[in-house]
Amino acid sequence: MPCLTGSARPRASVGCTARGSYRPVVSSPYSKSTAVAxxxxALDEGRTPERPVLREAVRSLLAGLAERAPGRSVEVRVPPYGAIQCVPGPRHTRGNPPNVVEMAPDTWLALATGRxxxxxxxxxxxxxxxxxxxxxxxxxxx
Structure with a gap:
């Protein structure tokens, strides 16, 4: 969402009160749930999911975790598709974080969906x- 103050400076330095992300909406919640399904x-049938479908599924479930456990004390990595910081606690800002969880995309899907x-x-x-x-x-x- 663009800042409507007319300044070329970044939104944080201008004091823009616009709410929401600076990133455009890439996909709807419906397509995210479709991607997960x-x-x-595909995994149940023994096939490898198509790369864009797997990427969208991983990212939507990571976003769900970020909403459920807001914070910045743990970094969850699912290479090569995404990483988030979550869980309340001390915030980590530089270098390798002290609390890291890393796994393969198929493991993340199974874990996030309760399989x-x-x-x-x-x-x-x-x-x-x-x-x-x-x-x-x-x-x-x-």
Missing amino acids: AALS IGWAEAVTEGRIQVSGVRADLSAYLPL
């Missing part, structure tokens, strides 16, 4: 976890 269906549990995924080594705040079991499944 399509990706899960596997947090403890099971960690025990099987499907999730790499570091830091004392990196336990997301209280926020999953979405």
Whole structure:
């Protein structure tokens, strides 16, 4: 949403009161849920989901986690599709964060939708976890 103050300076420095993200809406909630369903269906059939579908599914579920656990103390990474910071606590700003959760896209889909549990995924080594705040079991499944 553009700032209507007429200044060329960034919105934060002008004092613009416009609400919302500076990023355009890329897709609707309907297409996100469709992407998640399509990706899960492909995985259930033993197929690899199409790259754009998998990317949209991962990103929409990451956004759901960010809404459910607002904060910046844990970084959740699902390479190559996305990463977010979430969970209340001390904010991390530079370098490698102390609390990191990283996993493959198919693991993230299964975890976020409740197809596997947090403890099971960690025990099987499907999730790499570091830091004392990196336990997301209280926020999953979405």
